[in-house]
Amino acid sequence: MRKRNRIGVLALGVSLATAVVGLSSGAIASAATGGARQPAAVGSVRLTGATKGVTLNVMIATSGAAETAAVKKETSAWAAATGNTVNVETPANQTESLDEGFAGGSPPDIFYLSANQIETFAKQGDLLPYASSIDKPSAFYSTLVKADTYNHTWYCVPKDFSNLALEINTTMWKAAGLTNADIPTTWAKLVYAAQKLTSGKVVGLDVGNTIDRLGAFMAENGGSYMNKAGTGFAFNSPQNVAALNWFVKYDKAGIFKLNSQQGAGWAGQAFGEGEAAMATEGNWIIGGMASYPKIKWMAVPMPAGPTGIKGTLTFTDCWGIAAQTKYSKAAANLVNYLSSPAVETYNAKAFGPLPPRPAVAAAYAKANPIMSAFVAGTPYAMPQVETVGWSTVQGAFDGQVTNMANGSVSPSTLLNQLQTNAQALLAP
């Protein structure tokens, strides 16, 4: 599950709601006609059903009014151009509603799906592996396609993604006498800057109390979640233990803190309220910061580890199509349109997700410099664990992270526990 913050996402929706008004509906309509070409059936999947006069249900986990409005506008443009009807459902808790749909035998035709749930749904035969049938499948980031693949089958087309970057409060940065030359490109520089920035109640760096943030430091230290062969987990590797030991050392020194230690709901809150000078959140923080207009900030790519390894974490959603759909051909056509470069660019402007194609993302980052720090990490970003049952295992680790920072449990003990619990998921 993507660790977006509810409050942040709400703010994102509200702040960007006005942006939608600016769209010329002509561009969308013409893209809709273009995208409606019939993709041929590829591989083992045969797309069937009528492509005219059908009703498709699309279920989205919306981040707010802006996203809902954008998706409704796009789907109705497609519906008008192709002579179909599209209903967009926006349940409060999409995972629950999706469960109910599948359990009751009437799932939505198309739905948002977090990459880390693909294995769960694919194992139950709920996902139509339509992805390779869309236009220009090679135009997507290969890392995202890999994240949307399970058991050598590419199931669903990437919808968008988010990477972690380092956010810096520029007012505090200048006040501490730091310059552009001090921008943390390495761990040493990060520690130096955090020391300079820590004063009184302000902590140098606030990090979310979850492996979905701390994992970036493991990657930068040369560690990873999985072993090299990808056959098992490697949480308790020396690199991972050292990365967390490094974090705890500076947490004890008072220049790094977890959001839980600062009593904040997420690192973006501590950053926005001026209690932290730096944070390591993803591009969703742009929406979150709309609640704190007084804070001046910038984003830079995550620093490299002691041996120069770059690392960050990536979170991605895709367009799932239910295997049970009666109109798989029409559904694939709609996804083809929704994932076209024109719509991706429009979505990025309307509510801030990163477009999943390198060409589109690069053009978008060029027009919006703040995005370039988030896009930069894509080639080396580490994806989330996708194994069934991971959520509870991660929960047990995340629940202990604050204790680790407080010193009541050591990183190696915690990572050994994580390794044992995660390995147990792989046992038959």
Place this chain on the structure above:
Amino acid sequence: MGTTLNGSAAVASPASRGRRRSKRSPLTRGQNLFGWIFVSPALAVLVIFLVLPIILALYISFTDWSGITSPFSHLVHWVGFQNYRTILTEPGLGQSNFGTAVRNNFYYVITVVPIQTALSLWLAILVNNKFLKGKGLFRTAFYFPSVTSSIAITTVFIFLFSTTGVVNRILGFFGINGPNWLYDQNGVITTILAALGVHNAPSWSNFQVLGVSLWGWLSGPSFGMCVIIILAIWTTSGTFMLFFLAALQNVSEEVEEASEIDGASPWQRFRHVTLPMLRPVVILVATLGFIGTWQVFDQSYLTGPNNPTMVTPAFLAYQVSFSDFAFGEGAAIAFILFAFIVLLTLLQRKFVREDLTK
């Protein structure tokens, strides 16, 4: 009216049913039939929305249902007692999560039930006072938390108890450095022991029960759990105050006056006259309290994801089901909780009944 009364009497007592059957007239047979027809809508609602889901949930607790197919699909396998073993006997995350949740809830129950019972009785006696002015206002004020959404109240409490919240500001005014309430996982008892100089768990306490060490079991409620305990006592005492108030109004004034004339002090009057007359209500409130407190969900739903010491079995069942798609295990937790509540309630009733015969 007469029809239903006759019908239900016939159903209720086997003796009368036997007598009726022997000389069953066409008329009474019609009455029986109509009785069933009249109760059938209510019966259908009960069966469809209560009995069938319970049976289905029991079935699911013996399967590996993922929640994203039909529960009767070929992908769902019968796994016997595997889900129950995962939770109760096999060392692992399933067992220790359940053990932690039971530990958390145990401290919640043993603090909330006695305090809320005593507090609601006290409030009821206060607002039942003949000489109290503005009774309506006080009764409404005390009852108000009970009719407010628990999610809303919990959200307000989260703000109150945040590190920079009102509670810590007030404590700070008195020079006390308040804890990080909602995230603090340290038990109250271990914290007190640490203040007394006991820092390390003695070796005997490493023995594990349900995946949690004895030291863990004895650590007491965490500071986070204390917040939920305070919240629960505050919200539910209003409801139970109403129970006591209704009972107090049935205590006749003559008895009270008679005891006063006999020279009983106010305390003696309360202890030996009022309280014995309220006894059935005290038992009712304690029983309802016991059952309700083992089912805390809302508060845990809002705070649990951040702090494992605030997770309760009811929330754990939800979490296991909806975030890990392990509905079988979730249903098993629910049934263990159910068995647990029934067992404890029976024990409590047995204990209370024995007391009654003294």
